[in-house]
Amino acid sequence: MDFVRTIQRRLTAPLLVALLVLVGGIFAPRVADAATAYPTYSAALSHCQSLLPQFSAGSTCSNTNTPPSSCYVSLLYPNGTLYNSYTYPCISAGNPCSGATPYPNFPYGGKVTSGMTISMPMTDPSSGVTVQCGYTATALGPPIENQWGSWHTQLSLTATGNPAGGGGTPGQFSNANGSTPNPAPPNLNPAAPPPTTPTPGPDTCGEVSCANPNTGQVCFAVNGSPTCTNFPPWNSGTPSGACASSGDSTICAGTPSAPLPPSSNVPDPATSATGNDRYTGADPTTGTNYGVTVGTYTNPGGTPTTSGSKTGDTTPKNPSSGLPASSSTAASSFSGGGDCNSPPICSGDAAMCGTAEEEWHAMCQAKTDQENIDKHLAGDGNGPPTLAADEAKYSQSSVWSQPSVGNTQGDQANAGSYNQGGFGYSRQCPLQDFSFTSVPFVAKLSLGCGVLEAAGDIILAFALFAAYQITKGSNR
CATH class of the missing domain: 1.20.5 (Single alpha-helices involved in coiled-coils or other helix-helix interfaces)
Structure with missing residues (x-):
């Protein structure tokens, strides 16, 4: 043992x-290649950046430059722990990204919001080494998606002037906090950087209209010429919209639904509606999505309109792509009619289209009637009518006619001279003294005439006052 x-x-x-x-x-820091001295800061940084995709998100390349001897780039884990360092001569510590090229205005086929970051390659002119430089994105208008899922943003990329210190793939957008956007925008091709001069992008089109993220408008074409209205911006969910007309044709765009066109331009929207498109806009700062509806109208006999799409625009996919086919190629179609601002768009079966139109008219009329009933029963929020409101609403001229000019008794009364003749009856007191023959007694009934005369004067006074009120036009 x-x-x-x-x-x-x-x-x-x-x-x-x-x-x-x-x-x-x-667990100890790896320094296997730390002894390798890189000829320039750019070369050390480039080597560190080339390793970042192999590490977890949040790993960084950090530069330490303390001449004359301590100049190196460190690859750090997300928690700040050192993985490795790559030295370079301190005399080569110039910032290779200080002259990074800006990309002021260019189209991008994806959804990007302001504040996102991206790394783009740049060749250091002093060493010929390619490094990744940091950029910040600015959306120049609302990103727009058509009903087939194609996003389009007009972008500006501003160079930060510093190397991209975080991990990730070159040309890949990240949120300001380093996280990956959801959905992730397509990568920019580092081998084909954006144009360096302002470049308008293609439109993103639906069936009957095209939206332009560069101008912030949505348009259709009448005789080949565009007619446009504003693409409504995000307004915290508040409905908004506008219309524009050209001859017999009108386009309306709004969120969440398009407004009806003015009756002066389109008397009967149901019979003039020619189509509608649905887009998704996004707030360029927060990325909040919101729905936008576009409706087009042409009065009977007017010139047909088109979406106005051009070569290079994002347009509806053809049926062979496996995505929804354009309704214009189908034998019959139906869209709209979901609310009173979107008349039904129908082609094909005439009977079914007529039924849809009648149902839409009936639905909207019932809604209007119900709103009127609710208003009468519950009020419109302004409270019940008051005497002061009625006095302001109705003048005396509304109920009293202007007196005529003449010499009749009515004309004299209107002038303030009232007939007190009593219609010809005697105004002498009928009470007289009465003497009894059987006894020497006289009943002084005439004493009551004073009372009757006083009562008559009172009654006459009230009558004169009433006559005055009538003739002067009082409503009380």
């Missing part, structure tokens, strides 16, 4: 040392 324990003690110590060496080799 003692012999076994002795052997065990002798084996335990070497094994323990070997285990410590192994653990240290795994």
Whole structure:
């Protein structure tokens, strides 16, 4: 037993040392190529950046420049732990990205919002080494997606003037915090950088219209000439929209639904509607998506319109692509009619189209009637009518006619002279004293005439006042 324990003690110590060496080799910073001295800062940075895609997101290349001897680029894990360092001569520590090329205005086939970052390659003119430089994106208008899923953003890329220190693939957009956008925009091709001069991009088109992220408008074509209205921006969910007309044709765009065209331009929207498109816009700062509906109208007998799409524009896919076919190629189609701002667009079966149009008219009329009933029952929020409101609403001329000019009793009354003749009846008091023949007694009934005269004067006074009120036009 003692012999076994002795052997065990002798084996335990070497094994323990070997285990410590192994653990240290795994967790200690690797410096296998740290001894390699790179000729320039750009070369050291380029080597570090080339390794970043192999590491987890958040790994960085950090530069340390403390002349005369401590100049190196460090590859750090996301928690700041050193993986490796790459030295270079301190005399070559100029910033290769200080003159990075800006890309002021160019089209991009994807959804990008302001504040996103991207790395783009640049060749250091002093060393000929390619490094990745940082850029910040600015959306110049709302990113726009058509109903077939094609996004389009008009972008500006501003150079930060510094190397791209984070990981990721060159040409790949990231959120400001380093996370990957969802959905991730397509990568820019580093081998084919964007144009360096302002370049208008293609339109993104639907069936009957085309939206232009560069101008912020949505248009259709009448006799080949575009007619445009504003593509509504994000407004915290508040409905908005506008229309534009050219001759017998009108285009309306709004969020979440398009407004109806003015009746002066389109008297009957249901019979003049020619099509509608649905787009998705995005707030250029927050990326919040919102729906936009576009409706087009041409009065009966007017010139037909087109979307106005041009070569290079994003247009509806053809049926062979496996995506939804254009409804204009189908034997019959139906769209719209979901709300009173979107008349039904129907082709093919005449009976079905007529039924759809009647149902839309009936639905919208019922909605209008219901709103009127609700207003009468619940009010419109302004409270019940008041005497002061009625007095302001109706003048005395609304209920009293202007008096005529003449010499009749009515004319005299209108002039303030009232007939007090009593229609010809005697105004003498009918009460007289009465003497009894059987007894020497006289009943002084005439004493009541004073009372009757006083009562008559009172009644006459009220009558004169009433006559005055009538003739002067009072409503009280």
